[in-house]
Amino acid sequence: MSKEIKIRVIGYGQEIVQGKFSDGEIEILEKNMEDSDETLEHFILDINEILPDSYDWYERDDFLHSYGANVESASLYLIDGDDETKIDNVWDLEDEPYNGKVVSEEFYHYDGTENIITSISSEKGWIMSGMINLEDGEEFKTSNLRVGIEDIMFNNYENSLITSNPISYFEKVPFFFHIHILVFLLS
Secondary structure, three states, rough: OOEEEEEEEEEEEEEEEEEOOHHHHHHHHHHHHHHHOOHHHHOOOHHHHHOOOOOHHHHOOOEEEEEEEEEEEEEEEEOOEEEEEEEEEEHHHOOOOOEEEEEEEEOOOOOOEEEEEEEEEEEEEEEEEEEEEEEOOOOOOOHHEEEEEEEEEEEEEEEEEEEOOOOOOOOOOOOOEEEEEOOEEOO
């Protein structure tokens, strides 16, 4: 009989997109901000109403589209039957008693030559979940768990997200992991 280990990431998450905008689109957005005395943040969710030929904010992702749990405000839960282990900070996975692995990859797209707008949506709740199926008699070892992080940087902003794809067990056995879309939007 195989054994199932559940993994959940609960806390705050984000969807981050970076998209290219033409000089004409920037002029229209700046005029709307000036006329209404509002910031870009006020307009970005309804950007296709101001720029009729535009896609929604989350589709303006020429350079970056990433989503996952915020490293600073999400916890990792490892559930083995009735036993539940909560790891408050994913970086603690590398320390005793877990001895797992956290791999970080940096993303930096802005080079100052194009008009790029970065949009961020924050969510709260059960951000990701997945499971590992172990063979009969196989023991779950946190030292075999690998969690990937995307470090997203632009200007003076840096954010780290736990993403779903690079989470693995034994690094060779992928397991089912998905992002929960039913989250609460904080505006």
